[in-house]
Amino acid sequence: MCGIAGIVDPVESKQSMGSYLDSMVKVIEHRGPDDQGIWVGDGVGLAMRRLSIIDLESGRQPIWNEDATVGVVFNGEIYNYRELTTQLASRGHVFSTNSDTEVLVHLYEEYGEKCLDHLRGMFAFAIWDRRNRRLFVARDRLGIKPLYYHWNGSRLIFASEIKSILEHPDVSAEMDLQSLNDYLTLKYVPAPKTLFEGIRVLPPGHTLTWKDGELALGRYWEVQFHEHPVSISDEQALERLDELLRESIKLRLRSDVPFGAFLSGGIDSSLIVAVMTELLQEPVTTFSVGFEATGGQTDELPYARTVARQFGARHHEVIVGPEDFFAKAEETIWHLEQPIADQATVATLMLSALAREHVKMVLTGEGGDELFAGYARYAGERLSPLMRKIPQAAKRAAIAALRRMPGCRRAKIALYALAQNDEATRFTNWFPLFNHSLKSELVSQTQLKFPDVTETDRVFGAILDRSNTGIPLHRMLLVDMNHWLPDFLLLRGDKLTMAHSIEARVPLLDHKLVEFATSLPPRMKLRGLTRKFLLRKLARRYVPEDVIRRKKQGFPIPIHAWFRGAGRARLRDLLSRDTVARRGLWTGEVVEKLLNEHDNGVADHSYLLWGLASVEIWQQRFIDSTNNARRC
Template sequence: MCGITGAAWTDPQLAVSAEALRRMTDCISHRGPDDAGYLHRELENRNPYPAVPGVALGHRRLSIIDLAGGKQPLANEDETVWTIFNGEIFNFAALRGRLEGAGHTFRTHSDTETIVHLYEDEGPDCFRHFNGMFAIAIWDLRERRLVLGRDRLGQKPLYYYHHAGRIVFGSELKTLLALPDVPREIDPTAIDEYLTYQYVPHPNTILKGIKKLAPGELAVFSDAGLHVERYWKPDFTHEDRRPAALQDAELRELFDDAVRLRMQADVPLGAFLSGGVDSSLVVSSMQRQSDRPVKTFSIGFPQKEYDETSFARQVAEHLGTEHHEFQVTPSALEILPKLIWHYDEPMADSSAIPTWYVSQQTRAEVTVALSGDGGDELFAGYRRYRAVGLGAMIDRLGPLKRVLGAKLWQQLPSSGRQKSRMRQAKRFAEAIAMAPERRYLDWVSIFNETRRGQLYTDAFVAQLSDSDPFDFLKSAWRRCGKRDAITCASLADLTTYLPCDLNCKVDIASMAHGLECRQPFLDYRLVEFAAALPIGRKYQRGRGKQILRKVFGDRLPAQIWDRPKMGFGVPLDYWFRHELKELLIDSLLSEKALSRGLFREETVRQLLDEHMAGQFDHSARLWALLVLELWQREWIDA
């Protein structure tokens, strides 16, 4: 696990100096505190042959495998292929055996060296053979090109800025901004997307011209320009109709093998343990494959509704792990400036706060931690899928759908509290007349289309493009073809919410502390298997993860399977009325914020007034606005 950055250029006026490369690399020293490495070569004119582009590669290393070797940038034998990469290739041992059989000679025991040798044989097609989490840059001297690739599920980030005869890239946006000629102009459309999803969807970023390589994509830069293509195209329309016994056996084998591969390390290794089904299953598989107690880590909070440590403790005792439990009192005032700096883009998932704390505490004991991320998307575990299923049932009853969608429902009185049953029923009824995918966006968005219209000033609306934030979710939803609504929703989450929110949150919070986080559920073999399962194997009678319970039911206590699902959150609602009240009001209603011309003052005041009076829980919306304002002060105003 590391951090990478660099550039390639065909125009000598756009060269990146060795000094600038070091500045770019220093920006992400937290990602790799163990070592640094560089490759810098100026553009070479070879008349009458085409010029060889200039290249700069910078690497910060967090040593996990082959501690003594594996220094990057790493080259093949004749130094015509160089690579730097962030992440892990979990099937590197199998690939190495194949490559040695083909005549390649290895000088290290690292997974990095498999990249250069497989690239020699396969070119950019090499990415299709990697089972891992990665952001990779490959410099090909013979072909005069720079090749970039990102893993299939977007576990590792990769930003880039292509302009004229140069491309600049990095694991974090701040590495690009270390170059003074990379623009810092906010993209209004990205703000619209951010306030819809609580993140900026790929391939866009908050800044104009700067992009994120999407999961499963590769990019090739040469004197012909930049070419981006998708190398992983799973068929989400396919449904596996094999007998249940065969599916169960394959799930057991795939899951345990995914865990086994992610237990490879030459440094101390452990696991996050929340006490939920997914992290508990990961730990149970680890313990079955280990000859010593697995180190597990849980974090607790004073507020009972946010504390899962009792469940984690129960699982740890059942499995016999070496359990570490930390009690923290989260302080938003203390952690907010750190989050704003590390996350580069505004990201309004407040669970970044507990993720930060558990990563910080875990790093004190181990360098690698496995987690249960991905289980909810793959096996329909989110509670919101109940509404999706109910909506689909109503869609099949045309007259009832018209009644539920009628304006009469909107006139019913209800509490202003966001989670009151009547308000939830009214919100469901408001959305039921929509198409299923539009309805789902209305349910999961921070500011839905109506609220965004009330929030934006006329001047800001005039800056927006004709693009609709809905298109991001719609295209993901429709990749599933005519499959059921819950499958469409969960697989849309897998390719949108998971990489853009959850994976980003975990990557930044863990790497800020030099901790590598591995996610067995995101082994692409397991993902492709789970995506093809019929919904009846995952979801029954309003509950998801049914196949997990059938296959792995004996691995966990019954209470863990039956416990209600809890979010990994913090008490924003309370904080905004107490600890964060002054910061919130001073930030959102400041002259600086209002002068930006983005949001209507009266709408922002209404959100604040309703929340402070306890009339409505606007905490997620207020958090999104606060993060955006503080981000602008850190990265734009400075």
């Protein structure tokens, strides 16, 4: 696991390029505290910071092939590298290390761009082909590892993190208003854009190729649900899922350093810990997070403890209180590099800090909800055909009546979403940050040229237009697999574990397991009102029944109470009238109304307020600061 960076600029001097690359990798030292490597050629330079996980002694990058004509910088892990090394050696390739990184240069020599078809892993890498003066950049199929780039028409700058690109003197930090518009609805910025004007993210399953001054973007893989799902019995599907998950976990246990697992006490992480324990035949080191609240804790710790005891885990916990939350908020957003309207981000950062005291790598449970329909919205979407039969006037009256009632936030949002006839608009409005109506009020008096608030619907519409399935559940899962998963969950997981030099591996997102899940009929995921049907059935083989039956919680952070108590002053400072007026982004009266209604207990606006406060912290950290001040 590493942080990588590179520049292609035919007119830049070697000395200047080397200096830029040194600054670019120093700012991401947290991604690789063990080693640094920089190489500069004519018009091109590659750099890396290394976190040693496999072949601790001889994995310095860039790594070259036998005659130094193909070199690579690489972030991630190739889990099937041993098998690939054997195959390539039998074809005459000579290896100088035992690292998974070296596999990439020989695989590229053998297969060119088709080398990607042979990889099982998470990765973002850049290969420089000296003979052809060609740069080949690729990101893994599901978007587990990040890769950003800036292209001005003649110069390409790329890196594992945005802050690296901002270290280049010719790249300025400016806000992209379309991306801000998307964020206000979705809670995150959808690829391929970022909140920084001119800096883009390479989407999952894509390549970027530079040759002869031209830049080309290509897609080599994408999530697709089968138009005609396979015919398979419950028992056959269960056995195949068990086999694929065990194989995936076994591959991800390949490591030369101590490792463990994040354990929430939910189905996904509990299942992973159970299988790890069986495969290793020894206790697993596990890590969980809980939260302080008035009158005690409110969290998933009791369930995590149950699972840890069941499997004899070496269990560790961290408790997050309001003081921790606000003390760590700025550091969290600096590592995320873009605001995410998610209150669990600080908890993830602190959980990673705890894990780093004991291990260097963890397995996590992301992906189960998106593959097997774990969220309530998937069941709720089944009501949309009924809602479409209700006259619009009646739906508008019901929404207006529900809005006047205190509480019921989820019910209000669900009704608003279901009231939308257009599929993309409906998907956009399932648990948004701001719905179109409130977003319009929020930006109505801004002096900036703000995009149409409904423009965000295009993000999901593009995915649905390309889909080859008409099955409603699969269309909804497809949207989440393309955006919610990589742009929100996996981004959060990568940035906040790497903030403490922890590698996070995601066994449920092995692409072979994903391709199996997308081939299954919808009844294997959502049966009646039972979500994650097949995964639950598999979990019953391994984990306690009360863990399987319990209600899904996520990270139940009592931030609504914190914003009325210990965090009130900080929140008011971030969203003060003067600050809002100076920024010119929001309508001051709307922000003040949200703050007062939350203070008075009229409504729980903690979600909305944290979303706005996160934008302010982001602006202070990235837009207001000089390059040196961006370092945390």
